[in-house]
Amino acid sequence: MKNLFPIVLFCFFVSTASAQSKFNYDLNKPVVQYHLPEILNEISGLTDIDSTQVACVQDELGIIFIYDFRSGKIVSQHRFDSIGDFEGLTYTKNALYILRSDGRLSEWNHFPSNRISLNHYQLSLLTSNNEGLCFDQHHNRLLIAAKSKPLNKVEKSERFIYAFDLATKKLQEKPLYSLNVEYLAEKARSFHIQQTDTNAKGAIKPFNFRPASLAVHPKTDDIYIISAADKLLIVMNRKGEVISMKSLNTEMFAKAEGITFLHDGTMIITNEAAGKTPNLLVFEMKE
Numbered sequence: 001m002k003n004l005f006p007i008v009l010f011c012f013f014v015s016t017a018s019a020q021s022k023f024n025y026d027l028n029k030p031v032v033q034y035h036l037p038e039i040l041n042e043i044s045g046l047t048d049i050d051s052t053q054v055a056c057v058q059d060e061l062g063i064i065f066i067y068d069f070r071s072g073k074i075v076s077q078h079r080f081d082s083i084g085d086f087e088g089l090t091y092t093k094n095a096l097y098i099l100r101s102d103g104r105l106s107e108w109n110h111f112p113s114n115r116i117s118l119n120h121y122q123l124s125l126l127t128s129n130n131e132g133l134c135f136d137q138h139h140n141r142l143l144i145a146a147k148s149k150p151l152n153k154v155e156k157s158e159r160f161i162y163a164f165d166l167a168t169k170k171l172q173e174k175p176l177y178s179l180n181v182e183y184l185a186e187k188a189r190s191f192h193i194q195q196t197d198t199n200a201k202g203a204i205k206p207f208n209f210r211p212a213s214l215a216v217h218p219k220t221d222d223i224y225i226i227s228a229a230d231k232l233l234i235v236m237n238r239k240g241e242v243i244s245m246k247s248l249n250t251e252m253f254a255k256a257e258g259i260t261f262l263h264d265g266t267m268i269i270t271n272e273a274a275g276k277t278p279n280l281l282v283f284e285m286k287e
Contacts, residue, residue, distance in 0.1 A: 025283045034072045036278040045089025046258025088133025099133040126150045132214040145211035157181045191245040213259045
């Protein structure tokens with residue numbers, strides 16, 4: 001069922017001004033909002049399949065769900081594994097790729113063919129918890145965003161984005177991007193975004209950034225990255241510079257775990273239930 005809701009502007013980060021780089025979406029006004037069924041309470045990976053359907057995965061079930069966001073219904077289900085911590089999902093038109101948090105990348109060619117034959121790649125990542133996965137079409141590669149800090153304590157302030165070459169089926173040796181948490185905290189201040197979350201003693205928690213999902217914009221070629229834990233959406237250009245940063249209000253974005261774009265720039269974001277109801281939000285691109 002289609003649902004449109006009033007917006008309550010209360011969030012983990014509070015934006016105090018609008019002097020930001022141009023952002024082509026109004027996060028307070030989705031074109032449509034759907035409540036998702038209970039089986040998708042922990043919806044994590046998300047990818048567009050065509051102009052009316054997306055694929056998604058629930059992080060504890062080895063099942064791909066095809067959801068029609070025009071009708072607001074699950075139209076098919078495709079089991080590929082038993083249980084596991086499945087977090088990332090992307091579709092290249094030739095294959096569907098599924099990322100497990102420990103760095104196992106599964107390739108399902110000719111999805112959704114009746115005969116399931118998966119290729120698995122255990123990636124040598126420098127991080128133990130990895131959630132973001134998207135197709136970088138212009139470079140024929142996948143981008144993988146690490147949610148956790150590197151295992152090397154020297155680089156604990158970095159958040160890595162890796163590249164997996166689809167021609168060679170090899171992981172690029174070094175991370176493609178490295179986002180420094182202190183740099184992100186400085187950018188948050190420049191965008192007038194203030195962290196308000198406190199610990200048990202009432203003190204403001206240090207700035208953190210834990211990417212849960214990412215996607216390449218089909219028109220601007222910028223990279224959109226969501227950190228569910230921080231209620232934050234950042235936009236990064238190809239130089240690795242943060243050009244926009246937006247707060248996600250908790251009433252609408254209970255726990256944003258998925259983002260994808262249609263070819264026309266329409267943005268789709270999904271949220272886990274997080275004690276509420278999982279949802280799918282559709283946002284039109286503004287000219």
